[in-house]
Amino acid sequence: MIDKHGVEVCDVLDTHFDKVSFVRDSMPPEDELFDLAELFKIFGDTTRMKILYALFESEMCVCDIAAALDMTQSAISHQLRLIKTARLIKSRRLGRTILYSLADDHVATIIGMAKEHLEEL
Amino acid sequence: MIDKHGVEVCDVLDTHFDKVSFVRDSMPPEDELFDLAELFKIFGDTTRMKILYALFESEMCVCDIAAALDMTQSAISHQLRLIKTARLIKSRRLGRTILYSLADDHVATIIGMAKEHLEEL
DNA sequence: TGAATATATGAACAAATGCTCATATATTCG
């Protein structure tokens, strides 16, 4: 077997040719896969996970989230921007504070599925 | 307002004190959050997402996955190890090839939820 | 047993990521 760089790939490729081309054809378009991966990246960080859990309990301002997680206002603000770009949270201004909350219940559902997986050892 | 480093946090903290401490108390333990984030990290990469989609169609050997994704055997093998550590896939040996397949239907469910979120613009 | 082949793995390196620090923006209130 020779790598991507050579011509030959896998000696059993002839046998598996149908399978390989079927899989290749049924693969979703690159941008859809990219969007999916980008969305999951949001959940793939402990700080962001904490923020989501916090907002799961209550609508909160940046300052309170930072206090609850014992982290910098700046760090939280940066992460909130990422989460908001993924449309997982929304915000509304109230005076000089900005209140963040979950955009919909997809967050809870997605995390719930993941927890279910983890619970099954 | 002064950062984590100072004593004071947020001037409205007194008002929001109950909320902040409630959120802090209801936060899941650190290791649970870590496990969740680690699991989601698996989904947070285009290559791994492609691998999961491939296995969604069919049980496949490393070689064929590499061919289908037009990537190096080594790169695929490294990623398979990560995905397997997360118990999202399982493997069985068949002669000198090793066949990978999805461990259960959580993968499909989790990706499905994420796709649903993305479809709602 | 030894050659061939499928997969795994360690080191190295470039790219992405998360936090900090300093500072900018926006809003309130005297």
Added chain:
DNA sequence: CGAATATATGAGCATTTGTTCATATATTCA
């Protein structure tokens, strides 16, 4: 308006991450 305050953001830096390259391990077959 100007001071105070809540949030946002850009640059810098250390850590993490994904791929490559070389090589090791494991299995088959002559």
